[in-house]
Amino acid sequence: xxxxxxxxxxxxxIAVMALHTLLGSTGWGMAVLGDNAAMIFYELxxxxxxxALLNGIAxxxxxxxxxxxxxxxxAEPGITGVASGSALAVVLVLxxxxxxxxxxxxxxxxxxxxxxxxxxxxxxxxxxxxxxRLILAGVAVASLAGALVALVLNLAPNPFAYLEWSLWLLGxxxxxxxxxxxxxxxxxxLAGAVLYWQRNYVDAHIFDVATLATLGFRQRFATWxxxxxxxxxxxxxxxxxxxxxxxxxxxxxxxxxxxxxxxLPLIALSGLCGGGLLVLIDAVVKTIPTTVELQLGVVAxxxxxxxxxxxxxxxxxx
Amino acid sequence: MSLVCEELSxxxxxxxxxxxxxxxxxxxxxxxxxxxxxxxLQALTGQLAPTTGRATFANATIAQLAPLEQRRLxxxxxxNPAAHSDITVAHFLRSGLVNLSxxxxxxxxxxxxxxxxxxxxxxxxxxxxxxxxxxRRVQLARALLGDQPWLACDEPTASxxxxxxxxxxxxxxxxxxxxxxxxxxxxxxxxxxxxxDQLVLLNKGHLVAAxxxxxxxxxxNLASAFGISARWLCTEQGVALLPSLLxxxx
Numbered sequence: 283x284x285x286x287x288x289x290x291x292x293x294x295x296i297a298v299m300a301l302h303t304l305l306g307s308t309g310w311g312m313a314v315l316g317d318n319a320a321m322i323f324y325e326l327x328x329x330x331x332x333x334a335l336l337n338g339i340a341x342x343x344x345x346x347x348x349x350x351x352x353x354x355x356x357a358e359p360g361i362t363g364v365a366s367g368s369a370l371a372v373v374l375v376l377x378x379x380x381x382x383x384x385x386x387x388x389x390x391x392x393x394x395x396x397x398x399x400x401x402x403x404x405x406x407x408x409x410x411x412x413x414x415r416l417i418l419a420g421v422a423v424a425s426l427a428g429a430l431v432a433l434v435l436n437l438a439p440n441p442f443a444y445l446e447w448s449l450w451l452l453g454x455x456x457x458x459x460x461x462x463x464x465x466x467x468x469x470x471x472l473a474g475a476v477l478y479w480q481r482n483y484v485d486a487h488i489f490d491v492a493t494l495a496t497l498g499f500r501q502r503f504a505t506w507x508x509x510x511x512x513x514x515x516x517x518x519x520x521x522x523x524x525x526x527x528x529x530x531x532x533x534x535x536x537x538x539x540x541x542x543x544x545x546l547p548l549i550a551l552s553g554l555c556g557g558g559l560l561v562l563i564d565a566v567v568k569t570i571p572t573t574v575e576l577q578l579g580v581v582a583x584x585x586x587x588x589x590x591x592x593x594x595x596x597x598x599x600x
Numbered sequence: 601m602s603l604v605c606e607e608l609s610x611x612x613x614x615x616x617x618x619x620x621x622x623x624x625x626x627x628x629x630x631x632x633x634x635x636x637x638x639x640x641l642q643a644l645t646g647q648l649a650p651t652t653g654r655a656t657f658a659n660a661t662i663a664q665l666a667p668l669e670q671r672r673l674x675x676x677x678x679x680n681p682a683a684h685s686d687i688t689v690a691h692f693l694r695s696g697l698v699n700l701s702x703x704x705x706x707x708x709x710x711x712x713x714x715x716x717x718x719x720x721x722x723x724x725x726x727x728x729x730x731x732x733x734x735x736r737r738v739q740l741a742r743a744l745l746g747d748q749p750w751l752a753c754d755e756p757t758a759s760x761x762x763x764x765x766x767x768x769x770x771x772x773x774x775x776x777x778x779x780x781x782x783x784x785x786x787x788x789x790x791x792x793x794x795x796x797d798q799l800v801l802l803n804k805g806h807l808v809a810a811x812x813x814x815x816x817x818x819x820x821n822l823a824s825a826f827g828i829s830a831r832w833l834c835t836e837q838g839v840a841l842l843p844s845l846l847x848x849x850x
Contacts, residue, residue, distance in 0.1 A: 353684050482698050488685045489695070492678035493742070495647055498671025498699035543686040543726075 287540050291551065295558040302331040302565040329463050333455045334564040334578070335557040336466040337523045338533070340473075340515040342556020345530025346537070346549040347477065347512050350487045351505070352417060358531040359516045362509070363403060363423025364396045368520035370427045371395025373434045373447055389465050389521040396517025399423050400509060453526035453579025455564055462522040469518035476511035477549070480504050485545045526579045528586020529556050535589070601749065603627070603781055605644060607653035612805060613639045616653065619800050619810035623749070626776040628796035629785045632826050635802040637785035638679055638754055644783065645752050646670045657750055657781065671699050677743035679754035679785070683727040689738050690723040693745065700746035713741040716771060732759035740768065750781040757791060769795045793817055794838040801825055817841075
């Protein structure tokens, strides 16, 4: 990718961040907010924009890492089962009506659900790190957790609870605050540190399986560390914003379209691109005049699904 | 330094294969399809943990070495590495330097292998857009990075045209003469007879014969390992195998 394209991408992200914070249901700019402008900006708009940005970064990076790791351009966070595991944990807590000791308890349980999914993935794959087995194991975990989430929804005590949980599952960054932003940040930093530590191993996935096996890596050890980093990113995203699909798939492909195929720049730029895209989509969500605000995950899927169909068609007719 | 393979077995695919070779030799592993050539190369180089037996090189038991130690001892070219990413040949080679201890700068090391395989023209092109033979040369260049004391190649001449088959075999011979241990699995018996100092002939996982080409490529061994009879054409340029046509089933 040339420097000009990179500069254009950075400018795009800054522009959508500015657009997002300046746009609101009452109109454009800060002046329309009146006396409460500062409060609305710091307590509502800024955390919402940052949460969308951090979620986009997490999902973009997670998607790109999985595509590189599995050597599969159609891999995305959903195939690990981690998102479904996190969602299941949260929905189960909501269903049980547990009185939680602190604000952080529910996200912590959601994160734990994601980690348990990773352990389930390990057990089903038998510690095997070959892409095919891991993907199948991930699909199994995701299907089971997805079915259990549906079961819990089915057993919801009342229609209001059902609606609330369902909407949460569809993904949104509306009505969130700094707590969620502060939960995302350490996870992104930690996952980034793990990925940076294993950067050579991730980069070596440009080689086929047989060659990679001769390059001196402790493959199982490295693969599970990388998957742990991905789990942190996905779980943190689910507990702060629900399940947002397709960004993890879209962002890496957008970066490839810009001409970047080297794994490490691809992953970093997918984070930027995912962040920018999600902020843009949330800006659209904020301004579409509907009686009930649309869920971010729904709009992301509206854009993502046609993209996936396009990719499949391109592959078929290539 | 020498390579010693002692009763090396891997399940039913490889059974008690023993041979030894000194550095400076080009060792060819030959046999029919499914004879166990790739399995032997992988068990020798520690990618497969042998069921019984062991392989030692420079007095180290290969299977007991850590992956990083194996990497710094052995350059390996797999049989059929598929290119799956649209990265350029230059980046491919750059990334191939991972976990190596280099005696010169990374760019000088890349330049060295690029010159050896004559692949200057491909550096800026995506690997996936090269032909099979061109990719094979890039893959071999990648395996040569690091200048390790032992180079193991699984069918290095596969997909190559006649010119580059000779280019590669002459290169491997030269590297062996410079003191490297070179083990190659080969299908082309003429190339094997012409270039290898020692041959290891396998049949269904068993060792049929090991030694100099003339003692291994006998009529009896060719008949038992390949089910063919053949004549040898000997010229000043070297030898070539001319197999007789197969009898048509009646």
